[in-house]
Amino acid sequence: MVSLLDVPLRSYPARLTIMLTESIVSRYPRVMGKFKIKLRKLALRQGLLFFFTFSMVVFLLHPGRFSSYRAFEVFHIQPDLEKLFEAATSTDAWSLSNEVCPENWVKRMQESDTILLIPYRNRKQHLNILLNYFALYFQEGFVPRVLVIEQLGDLPFNRGLLFNIGYLETNSLGNYSCLILHDVDLLPVVPVSYTCSNTPVHMSSSIDRFRYLLPYEEMTGGVLMIPRQQFLRLNGFSNRFNGWGGEDDDLYMRMRTAGLPLQRRPPDVSRYRSLYHPPQDPSPNRYKILAEFESDGLSTADYRVESLQQFSCYTHIQVRFSSG
Numbered sequence: 416m417v418s419l420l421d422v423p424l425r426s427y428p429a430r431l432t433i434m435l436t437e438s439i440v441s442r443y444p445r446v447m448g449k450f451k452i453k454l455r456k457l458a459l460r461q462g463l464l465f466f467f468t469f470s471m472v473v474f475l476l477h478p479g480r481f482s483s484y485r486a487f488e489v490f491h492i493q494p495d496l497e498k499l500f501e502a503a504t505s506t507d508a509w510s511l512s513n514e515v516c517p518e519n520w521v522k523r524m525q526e527s528d529t530i531l532l533i534p535y536r537n538r539k540q541h542l543n544i545l546l547n548y549f550a551l552y553f554q555e556g557f558v559p560r561v562l563v564i565e566q567l568g569d570l571p572f573n574r575g576l577l578f579n580i581g582y583l584e585t586n587s588l589g590n591y592s593c594l595i596l597h598d599v600d601l602l603p604v605v606p607v608s609y610t611c612s613n614t615p616v617h618m619s620s621s622i623d624r625f626r627y628l629l630p631y632e633e634m635t636g637g638v639l640m641i642p643r644q645q646f647l648r649l650n651g652f653s654n655r656f657n658g659w660g661g662e663d664d665d666l667y668m669r670m671r672t673a674g675l676p677l678q679r680r681p682p683d684v685s686r687y688r689s690l691y692h693p694p695q696d697p698s699p700n701r702y703k704i705l706a707e708f709e710s711d712g713l714s715t716a717d718y719r720v721e722s723l724q725q726f727s728c729y730t731h732i733q734v735r736f737s738s739g
Contacts, residue, residue: 516550516728523558524728529593529611530585531559534577536566541599541690548602550728557610559595561729562588567721568735571696575652575662579716580734582643582651584723588730594646596639600690607684609640614676616640621682624689635670635677636663637687649673650712658698665704 516524535542542563549561564581566572578596585591593611601619609618619637621627649669656662670677679685698704717737724731 520550520553520558521727523553523556524560527557527559528591529557529559529595529609530581530588530591531561531595531597531609532578532581533561533563533597533599534566534572534574534581535563535599536572538599538692541692544690545599545602546728552603553609559609560589560591563729563731565731565733566736567733570736570738571657571698572659573654573657573662573736575656575665576654576716576718576736577734579651579654579713580718580732582646582713583716584720584732585643592643594641594643596641598637600692601637601687602690603686604688605684605686607686608680611642612640612678613642614678615642615645615670616678616680618680618685619687620679621686622689623687627682627686629679633664633667635667639663639666645673645675647713649675650710650714651716652712653704653709654711654716655704655709656698659695661698661704 533542533545546561553559562581562585564577564584566577582594585594595609595618598619601622604623607618615635616639617635617637618640620629620634622637649666652662653665656665667677718734719737721733721735722731723733
């Protein structure tokens with residue numbers, strides 16, 4: 416008689432069930448025949464149960480499982496910053512059209528050698544929240560100047576090109592030695608240092624939608640600080656990534672090729688909350704472009720400025736890509 420243990424099974428509980436049962440009924444061959452089909456079904460169920468349990472554990476532990484802060488309870492957030500978030504998102508918060516920053520806030524911003532670049536399109540609520548939050552967050556000490564670069568037209572959103580434009584347009588705004596590349600949907604929920612470093616620093620390595628874990632070692636997206644001259648040395652971002660994703664990984668490759676080390680701050684001082692937004696259309700050829708790794712960037716940025724407005728809390732520039 417062929418034992419059911421000869422059947423290859425990956426589930427140890429299933430094999431143990433068969434072994435114990437066969438040892439009991441081996442003295443009764445007739446009974447054994449009746450149990451063969453039932454044992455095989457039981458083994459299959461045990462195997463499927465093991466596979467399902469293992470898959471669920473992997474799913475639960477994956478850092479990118481949560482697409483927004485709504486899907487996961489925010490923890491380790493300071494109560495005073497939670498109050499700032501509530502104030503920034505309240506219905507009576509000042510709007511972008513009539514905002515007025517405190518006088519001492521404006522003075523400190525004008526004396527800063529750091530400029531914070533925010534690429535933007537069709538996310539007015541997020542921009543409103545972020546600027547309200549910054550006006551409260553930078554109440555004391557250091558205040559960076561804020562430049563919002565808005566993309567006009569119907570072409571896919573190009574985050575890398577907008578950062579390049581932001582860099583190029585800062586030449587007419589002042590002498591800034593440091594850039595902070597900041598997504599519009601990220602808010603610091605711990606005291607994060609926005610003062611400049613002498614090497615690139617990934618400031619947002621701990622984001623709630625990734626369960627405050629770093630999804631992969633090459634990540635530079637979210638909030639990145641980089642000295643101005645080093646950004647120029649890299650020729651900025653690639654302009655070829657139309658749509659979501661790819662441009663920050665390309666920038667990491669540029670930094671590695673140029674021999675620039677990327678710093679990361681400890682998670683307890685680099686924690687950010689992400690504002691909810693629907694998934695964006697990905698850049699369709701991002702993997703192909705990454706593999707080609709061309710050196711386009713600042714030197715090939717093709718655009719025109721449609722308008723520039725100076726507000727007390729920030730500068731707003733609207734641009735249109737020449738191809739659209």
